[in-house]
Each structure stands twice: as structure tokens, then as C-alpha cells.
Amino acid sequence: MESENTFDIFLVAPPGLENVVADEARERGFAGVIQQPGGVTVRGDWPEVWRANLQLRTPVRVLARFASFRAMHLAQLDKRARKIDWAALLPQGVTLKVEATCRKSKIYHDRAAADRVKTALKDTVGAVIDQEAELVIKLRIEDDLCTFSIDTSGESLHKRGHKELVNKAPMRENLAAAFLRQMGYDGTQAVLDPMCGSGTFVIEAAEMAMGLYPGRSRSFAFQTLRNYDAKVFDALKAGVQPREVPAQFYGSDRDTGAIRMSTINAEKAGVGGLTAFAHAAVSDLQRPDCAPGIVIVNPPYGGRIGNKKQLFALYGALGKTLMAQFKGWRVGIVTTDGGLAKATGLPFLPTTPPVPHGGMRITLHQTNPLA
Incomplete structure (x- = not known):
């Protein structure tokens, strides 16, 4: 039975290799594996997000889809975005960037949608918006459904953290x-x-x-979030023999x-x-x-x-x-x-x-x- 703390976790796949990512996720015991264009959706809680970053070899990055609601216009987006419990997720004064895409929706202006979310984040947690920030909040509006994700990986997952020397055209x-x-x-x-x-x-x-x-040798963006539990993550890392x-x-x-x-x-x-x-x-x-x-x-x-x-x-x-x-x-x-x-x-x-x-x-x- 699924816990109320579970949500969709999206494993971004290299284009054309979605089936390989899906097979690996199943092998690793992730729940609710659904393959789709661009990646694979699984279901889980925050420790499962951490485990995906740590254990999976084939994805590009891991997105946690932590909130969603319907909005028909920008004022509604603004109001409902402020009701998200940002303070439970993001530290005060966090530096981040916001990316938005709109498809088949009454809200059709990507930049205007992103601006509303940026303002909500500034007002609720004192966020500093920086286009170079590693921490990324993503808003996807499709058929008027607004889905919020956070990129929990930071640097692309192909960067394992223990390779220092590379030639001119390395295989990822x-x-x-x-x-x-x-x-x-x-x-x-x-x-x-x-x-x-x-x-x-x-x-x-x-x-x-x-x-x-x-992922044993590197750091991840999720380690800067307020809900990160270092003891739980260390136990995950220590679980391999x-x-x-x-x-x-x-x-x-x-x-x-x-x-x-x-x-x-x-x-x-x-x-x-x-x-x-x-x-x-x-x-x-x-x-x-x-x-x-x-x-x-x-x-x-x-x-x-x-x-x-x-x-x-x-x-x-x-x-x-x-x-x-x-x-x-x-x-x-x-x-x-x-x-x-x-x-x-x-x-x-x-x-x-x-x-x-x-x-x-x-x-x-x-x-x-x-x-």
C-alpha cells in the first residue's frame, strides 16, 4: 500500500534509451515504473529520490514532482504557488533558478509563469534567483495542470565524481x-x-x-534541501557490500x-x-x-x-x-x-x-x- 508521502519521481533518460532506464529501475526495485518519451516515472518518497541518484547508472538526472494543481490564469497560479509549503523544502535565502514550460494551456507564456513562481519563492523563503544556480525548480503547465518538480541531482548523473582525467571526446x-x-x-x-x-x-x-x-563519490542538489537526512543517506551508501x-x-x-x-x-x-x-x-x-x-x-x-x-x-x-x-x-x-x-x-x-x-x-x- 502506497504511503501518503509518495509522489512521482521522474528519471530523465538519454533520448532513445528510455527502455534501458526503465529496465534498470525495475531491477533496482523502484515502484510503479512507467516508461514514457524523455524518461521514466517511478513512485516513491524522498529517500527513494536519494536512492535513485545514488544507485541508478543510466539516467541523466532525477526530478522530484512534489506539487501539482490546476490554474487557468496567472493570478490563480500566483495564489496557489504561494500555498505550497516551500519552507518545508527550501532553506531560507536559498539560491535557485526557475524554469517553466506551457503546453495546451490557458496560461501560455512561459516567462510570465516563471516570474510568478519566482516572486512567490522570494516572498515565502527569501529565494535568490540566479540563472547559474545548481538548484532548479521546474514548472510544467500542460492542459492547465501545473506540475512542480525540483532537480535533485544538480550536475548530470554521468559525472560519477571519481574520474579526474578525461580525453577530448569521452563517452559519458x-x-x-x-x-x-x-x-x-x-x-x-x-x-x-x-x-x-x-x-x-x-x-x-x-x-x-x-x-x-x-553516486558514491559525489554530492547532489538534494543535499541542500531542508528535508535531507544525512543519516538516512549515509545508511543507504553503507548498504552495499x-x-x-x-x-x-x-x-x-x-x-x-x-x-x-x-x-x-x-x-x-x-x-x-x-x-x-x-x-x-x-x-x-x-x-x-x-x-x-x-x-x-x-x-x-x-x-x-x-x-x-x-x-x-x-x-x-x-x-x-x-x-x-x-x-x-x-x-x-x-x-x-x-x-x-x-x-x-x-x-x-x-x-x-x-x-x-x-x-x-x-x-x-x-x-x-x-x-
Whole structure:
């Protein structure tokens, strides 16, 4: 039976990966999972909001939908916004920003709606409005229903808090986790990335295998709210018992700087003992001495390297090595260009829809175990 303190919690998903976020939320035991465009709604109380930020690997951020009412005009919005118990949620003098969107409603002016909420917040809790603030109150008005959410994450959840060194075009951690899940990774398989960059795929796979919480090293916007209970959150963080797993997480790269970065990042993430990074070109790649697992790689795309001919040669060399050395392994290649993926000569399965990343659209191309 649902408590009266429960409300909708919206897990913002990377576009196109809503189903992956929904599957993870179900696995983690969140209640009332509903997948929809843009994300996933679950039901819970404030400790569940904290748990979502701490434990879920694939969402972008977590929004708590803490109040809603109908309003047909701005004066009504103003009056009802002031009746929300802001003082129970926000500290006096809090710095925040307000964002509003209006759709199919009698209140149709986003800025005017946001201004009414800003004034209510200034008058009730002495809020300081700052467009650069980390704490964000979001108002969505659709069919005259006003729904208030607070962004409880702050910085995007892909920022795990323990990676200090990154290369020029790093794979976001939440996307790495989502692509690993799409490849059927469950923490038991070996994982190898032959162009590891700053080590994102390898480190994320090792953390998943150990059962480490992705948010264990960082802070969140909800920790500034009045209803935050540090003891409860600390108990949530302490509730994990890392699993003992084989040291079967491998990365290689032709750039010695990348190997250094990956090694340092793995140590900071607490998975240094499970990972091994080696300096090697893809044509020199050696199969690890372990059961077949997953090769997953995010090679360079045309947007960053001018000479496309070199890229086709690189993808071709990668495919040739994998076909020769990695029988029984499943391969996943993330790229913007289907032609480059095809240049590997690998027997790819039908692809899932592309995912936005850094101003481009990337697609996971994956195989069955190589014959």
C-alpha cells in the first residue's frame, strides 16, 4: 500500500534509451515504473529520490514532482504557488533558478509563469534567483495542470565524481552503462575496450560487476534541501557490500597518455585491482586469457579526424583483428557512421535507434558471439 508521502519521481533518460532506464529501475526495485518519451516515472518518497541518484547508472538526472494543481490564469497560479509549503523544502535565502514550460494551456507564456513562481519563492523563503544556480525548480503547465518538480541531482548523473582525467571526446558514463546493458552485460563477463581513451567502458563494467553505487563519490542538489537526512543517506551508501569478482576488465590504446589516464581513473574509482590497461595499436591486440566476453569500443568518428580514408583503414584493421583473435566474443562498436561500422566486416545485428551525444548521434552496432 502506497504511503501518503509518495509522489512521482521522474528519471530523465538519454533520448532513445528510455527502455534501458526503465529496465534498470525495475531491477533496482523502484515502484510503479512507467516508461514514457524523455524518461521514466517511478513512485516513491524522498529517500527513494536519494536512492535513485545514488544507485541508478543510466539516467541523466532525477526530478522530484512534489506539487501539482490546476490554474487557468496567472493570478490563480500566483495564489496557489504561494500555498505550497516551500519552507518545508527550501532553506531560507536559498539560491535557485526557475524554469517553466506551457503546453495546451490557458496560461501560455512561459516567462510570465516563471516570474510568478519566482516572486512567490522570494516572498515565502527569501529565494535568490540566479540563472547559474545548481538548484532548479521546474514548472510544467500542460492542459492547465501545473506540475512542480525540483532537480535533485544538480550536475548530470554521468559525472560519477571519481574520474579526474578525461580525453577530448569521452563517452559519458551513463551512456557507457546503457550500451553495456544493451549488450546483455550482467557483471559476470570479461570486458575489453581496444580504444579505451580515459577508460570509461572498462571502469563502468568493473564497477557494475562489483555492485558499487555510481553516486558514491559525489554530492547532489538534494543535499541542500531542508528535508535531507544525512543519516538516512549515509545508511543507504553503507548498504552495499562490494562483490569479489575476477580481474577481467581490459583496456588498450595506442596513446600512452590514454593508458596513464585510464589507470589513474580506475584507481580513483576503486577498481584498479580488477583492471589492466596496455599500450597497443588495434592490429596488435591480444585476446585475454579468460572466457569469451564482450568487446566494446567507441572509435574516432569523422567529426574529429579530417582524413576519412584513415578511419576506414582503422575500422578495417579493428574488424580483422577481432575476427581473427576473438572467436566467441560479442562485439559492440559505437559510432556516428554506419559506413565506418560496415568497414569492420563484422556481422552486425540490426541496430537500435541512434542516441544524441556531444552534438552528434551515435549508434551501437553489435554482433552475436563471433564464429
